[in-house]
Amino acid sequence: MLPTDALAVFADAAAVPVVEFPFESRYLLSTIYVSLYVSVIAVGLSTVASVPLALAVGFSEFRGKRLVTSVINTGMGFPSVVVGLLVLVMVSSQGPLGHLDLVFTKRAMIISQFVLATPPITGIALAAVTGVREDVRDAAFALGGTRADVALTVVKEARYGIATAVLAGFGRAISEVGSVLIVGGNIASANGISKTRTLTTAIRLEARQGRYELALVLGAVLVAVVLVVNAVVVRLGDSKTSAGGGLR
Amino acid sequence: MPIQRRAFLATAGTAATVGLAGCSSVLGESNGGETGVAGETLTLTTTTSTYDTGLLDALNKPFQEMYGVTVDAVAQGTGAALETARNGDSDVVMVHARSLEDEFMREGYGVNRRDLMFNDFVVVGPESDPAGIQGSSSATDAFAAIAESGSTFVSRGDNSGTHTKELVVWDETGVEPGGNWYREAGAGMGDVLNQASESGAYTLADRGTFLSMESDIELSILVQGPIEGGPELLSNPYGVIAVDPAVHENVNYDLAMAYIGYVTSPKGQQVIEDYTANGQQLFFPRALSEDPDFQQYVPEGWSAESND
Numbered sequence: 001m002l003p004t005d006a007l008a009v010f011a012d013a014a015a016v017p018v019v020e021f022p023f024e025s026r027y028l029l030s031t032i033y034v035s036l037y038v039s040v041i042a043v044g045l046s047t048v049a050s051v052p053l054a055l056a057v058g059f060s061e062f063r064g065k066r067l068v069t070s071v072i073n074t075g076m077g078f079p080s081v082v083v084g085l086l087v088l089v090m091v092s093s094q095g096p097l098g099h100l101d102l103v104f105t106k107r108a109m110i111i112s113q114f115v116l117a118t119p120p121i122t123g124i125a126l127a128a129v130t131g132v133r134e135d136v137r138d139a140a141f142a143l144g145g146t147r148a149d150v151a152l153t154v155v156k157e158a159r160y161g162i163a164t165a166v167l168a169g170f171g172r173a174i175s176e177v178g179s180v181l182i183v184g185g186n187i188a189s190a191n192g193i194s195k196t197r198t199l200t201t202a203i204r205l206e207a208r209q210g211r212y213e214l215a216l217v218l219g220a221v222l223v224a225v226v227l228v229v230n231a232v233v234v235r236l237g238d239s240k241t242s243a244g245g246g247l248r
Numbered sequence: 249m250p251i252q253r254r255a256f257l258a259t260a261g262t263a264a265t266v267g268l269a270g271c272s273s274v275l276g277e278s279n280g281g282e283t284g285v286a287g288e289t290l291t292l293t294t295t296t297s298t299y300d301t302g303l304l305d306a307l308n309k310p311f312q313e314m315y316g317v318t319v320d321a322v323a324q325g326t327g328a329a330l331e332t333a334r335n336g337d338s339d340v341v342m343v344h345a346r347s348l349e350d351e352f353m354r355e356g357y358g359v360n361r362r363d364l365m366f367n368d369f370v371v372v373g374p375e376s377d378p379a380g381i382q383g384s385s386s387a388t389d390a391f392a393a394i395a396e397s398g399s400t401f402v403s404r405g406d407n408s409g410t411h412t413k414e415l416v417v418w419d420e421t422g423v424e425p426g427g428n429w430y431r432e433a434g435a436g437m438g439d440v441l442n443q444a445s446e447s448g449a450y451t452l453a454d455r456g457t458f459l460s461m462e463s464d465i466e467l468s469i470l471v472q473g474p475i476e477g478g479p480e481l482l483s484n485p486y487g488v489i490a491v492d493p494a495v496h497e498n499v500n501y502d503l504a505m506a507y508i509g510y511v512t513s514p515k516g517q518q519v520i521e522d523y524t525a526n527g528q529q530l531f532f533p534r535a536l537s538e539d540p541d542f543q544q545y546v547p548e549g550w551s552a553e554s555n556d
Contacts, residue, residue, distance in 0.1 A: 093498050094336060192305075195320060
């Protein structure tokens with residue numbers, strides 16, 4: 001009798017969400033996974049596109065350079081909902097990319113976050129690259145460096161600025177809710193595994209239902225994830241410094 | 249080897265067809281072919297009320313297991329859900345605004361609409377009830393009193409099923425809502441209930457979402473819907489519609505029809521009947537009726553007079 005009762009009480013306690021652990025771990029983990037998967041890939045692609053762009057714009061003098069710079073800087077303030085709508089129009093089955101069947105997938109979310117992350121990464125990287133003193137460039141050139149060598153030297157000199165750029169892009173991507181909600185659809189399967197639900201859209205879902213505490217718990221998880229990613233990037237930057245120091 | 253596999257498929261298909269014969273007439277069709285629906289994904293756009301109450305997860309789990317498929321449920325408002333379907337981005341919609349559904353059908357985007365379930369809307373407001381509508385048996389009288397007293401009313405303002413119903417009630421009341429007391433939130437039901445609760449305002453809510461949030465907010469039901477003997481005007485019927493594959497050939501029509509077959513089957517309807525939140529039933533099955541309303545054939549020049 002007693003053990004059965006105790007078991008029932010235990011089962012009840014397990015069924016009722018407790019403050020310490022209000023979400024099933026597979027729900028939380030799959031949501032974190034989707035957030036990281038989408039943001040990391042989007043920021044990775046964006047970095048690959050942005051840094052050469054920043055170098056190209058930063059090194060060359062051409063008419064309209066100011067205009068290009070202000071377009072990039074304006075892009076930093078581009079509303080994510082608008083980006084989401086534009087991407088939706090592109091990937092919707094009626095849109096130009098419709099045949100790829102991208103709507104409500106992680107890939108569509110990567111596209112929209114790529115669009116969102118590229119302006120801040122390019123903009124901040126551009127500032128960092130422009131900030132590298134001209135004599136460093138001249139020295140690299142004078143030592144017989146090719147254009148690529150000069151570019152590499154500048155990137156090395158500007159690495160902290162570029163790391164900041166990447167982190168800013170990542171911060172924008174992972175904390176963004178408007179576009180991923182539109183193009184991703186905030187989908188989780190009936191057994192609680194996230195498909196296109198990110199931490200931000202999960203927060204949105206809880207807040208919509210007035211479950212503010214749960215939303216805040218998820219918010220804390222998001223901050224923790226961003227903190228860890230920042231720590232990792234900074235650590236990478238530091239180890240690069242020592243490696244670079246050893247070489248030179 | 250391939251022949252064996254084919255024989256196995258045929259046997260499995262037959263077994264499944266026999267086993268589930270009562271549930272869906274479509275199943276036989278789709279399993280009779282070489283492919284079947286297993287492993288496919290159904291995209292369902294629906295309203296926040298079916299999703300946020302948790303009904304949809306309860307309803308979709310058995311369906312996914314039965315067919316070996318995945319249901320991607322995207323919770324939007326009724327207007328947005330239908331718009332997504334219009335763009336061919338979803339296979340089936342589950343919504344609750346008859347006038348918008350009829351428009352969708354009339355434009356030719358949807359086929360095979362079925363009544364699914366119903367609950368009702370309730371007028372909720374603060375305990376203090378500044379407009380004095382408590383216990384009113386008429387939604388229009390209550391709305392008139394709210395407008396008359398200039399008490400704050402939060403509208404969904406998002407072209408959702410609830411918003412559509414609210415506008416119908418204002419229309420019947422003969423009041424053009426506007427002015428300082430009328431706030432269009434442009435947000436989902438949960439947000440609006442929170443906002444109304446924070447500012448001591450009235451709003452129109454679907455009973456399901458209200459019940460599932462009742463313990464967290466300081467609002468109470470002031471005018472009941474038809475389930476508790478209130479006016480028929482506040483009824484809230486849900487329909488399920490497949491997207492027409494003749495308009496969007498990319499949609500998964502077989503699976504959409506399997507889904508509609510399932511949710512309107514005795515099994516699906518039982519899930520709806522049994523689903524409770526805080527001990528209360530939220531939705532009432534409607535598909536199983538002695539006089540079923542199939543809505544499969546829409547004649548030329550058919551008009552969409554509301555038939556609530």
